[in-house]
Amino acid sequence: MNKFRVIRWCVCMLLLLAGISAYAQDNVIDEVVWVVGDEAILKSDVENERLNAQYENRHFDGDPYCVIPEELAVQKLFLHQAELDSVVVSDQDVIQEVERRISWLTEQIGSREKMEEYYNKTYTQIREMLRENVRDGKTVQEMQMKIVGDIKLTPAEVRNYFNKLPQDSIPFVPTQVEVQIITQEPKISEQEIERVKAQLREYADRVNKGETSFSTLARFYSEDPGTARRGGEGGFTGRGALVPEFANVVFNLTDTKKVSKVFETEFGFHIAQLIEKRGDRVNYRHILLRPKVDQKDIDAALARLDSIADDIRKEKFSFDDAATWISMDKDTRNNHGLLANPQSNTSRFEMQELAGLVSQDVAKVVEGMQIGEISKPFTMINSSGKQVCAIVKLKNRIDGHKATITEDYQRLKAMVTSKRSEEKLQKWIVDKQKNTYVRISPKWRNCEFKYPGWIKR
Known part of the structure; x- marks a missing residue:
């Protein structure tokens, strides 16, 4: 522990043991509520997290003034280990996420001025708060990935997990679809x-x-x-x-x-x-x-796609071939037009995913289609924000059902992987608690903590 950290730890201890207040960064009277190792958790830290949760519509399973400080304490454990292991995150990733959150908060709250009023901080202070939060969050994620490591599962392990699940615990899989697409960009004068x-x-x-x-x-x-x-x-x-x-x-x-x-x-x-x-x-x-597209050029592209769809129905060539050689969709033409779900790394989409990840226009068209059917041409906005014309084919529909090992192996494998990861992380936290100094202010102790080892008897 270097000299600075020793001094900081002593200050935190004096503040907590004496039950007195300290000045926070925004010059408002603050209070140390937890000390984890040589890191303090302030009342203002808890309040900031509570305010963020309100705008993210996050609901707590219990008293926020119990749940939030414990979550921050767990974060401190991971951050301390990350420092020991020299785990770092890139400035670029942090800055991009801060910009995204600033934009989202400004939009949700209404303006920069209202955001400053809501947090009782200047715009610069809010950005700095978010920068620290984002960096800590990404560092924790990297540390967790390092702790968990590469979990390898055999099909037998997945099958064994599934066979032991009670009937009422088998997950229900919503209706999923596999969709192929062909697009044409209207000519711009x-x-x-x-x-x-x-x-x-x-x-x-x-x-x-x-x-x-x-x-x-x-x-x-x-x-x-x-x-x-x-x-x-x-x-x-x-x-x-x-x-x-x-x-x-x-x-x-x-x-x-x-x-x-x-x-x-x-x-x-x-x-x-x-x-x-x-x-x-x-x-x-x-x-x-973006150049504006004339309606006559949109109509011409729709007419061309209508002709292509008719030729496919007449079996002059296949949808796969047309998607490969005619489609202007750079993300799918090398895969015969098959849309890929970036969240599951499969070609299957729940209807809500199709609307959110691809296009609401595509989802509306697909919803009433039969397997193998080719749609009428329609317009949509592509991933580059351009208006394009498209036809789609419903390659497959898997109706909503309780998961089975044959149909939903990847989903069940992900469940087992997640369970194993969570078990590893929980064991790590419990072990880390045993060797970490923790002090909680008396009026913040009356909680049912997820990890009871914080208060040592």
Whole structure:
């Protein structure tokens, strides 16, 4: 334990044992409620977690003032071990998650000002609080993965687990579907493309001449909802997190006062401005504009897909071949158009997943289809935010049922893996408790803790 940690531990102990208060970072009287090792848990820490839970609609199984400090105490155990094992997380991952949470909170609460009022903190203090929370959370996840390790299960172990499950504990699997898709992008006129480019060049000229700020234009005009509300700011990002065409531009910017030339990606047309570079990461602003598609071009793409669907029904060629050679969907054409579920790493989707992960339009079309049926053409927004035309084929439907080892092996294997992981982590926590100094303020002790070993008799 280094000198600083010793001093911090002594201060925490004095505060707790004396039952007196300390000043928190925001200069409001605070109180040490737990000490775990040489780390203090403050009353303000508990209150911040409670406020976050309210906006995330999280419900506690018990008194929040018992559940939250225990969760924070468990986190301290993992963080201490992570420090011993030199477990670190990347700044890029932390920053991206902070930006996502800031955007979500601002949207939920209504404005930056209301968010500051809700937390009784400045915007900078809120960002710092979230940065620490996110870094700690990701570090805990990495540490847990290290503790759990690679759990290998044999089919016999999964089968044995399933056979021992009581009938009322066998999970119910909702209806799932497997869907193939073919898309066509409506043709966009050169005139419309030039209009968008000219508009972006005008924005760039206004910024370069000092007539207005890039961030103001981004808030008003950018069609990237994720960054527009932040004045086009993307946050510090590594090259690998950006599409190549975008990365090539923003990583080559050198002057923070100048705006890039207009460039194109799969999302549309952009201009960008450098904010700051830090090593292999860059923070930037950008404005995205998407050319508008004329209805006649949408109708032409729908008519072409209608003709393709008819030819498939007449068996002139298969849906698989059409998806491979005709579809413009880059994510599926190399797999005969079969949609992949990123959450389960399978091709099966529950209907709610299909709507949330792929498209509500696809889910609506698929819901009433029969196995093997090919839909009429329809329009949808693809993963790049572009309006495209599509047809889908319902390859398979698995009706809702109680899980079986033959139909749902991967789901049951995941259940067993999760159970084994949880058992390992719980054992680790219990063992760690035995060798960790813990002190709880008397008025915070009257709880039924998940792990009773906190209070040593």
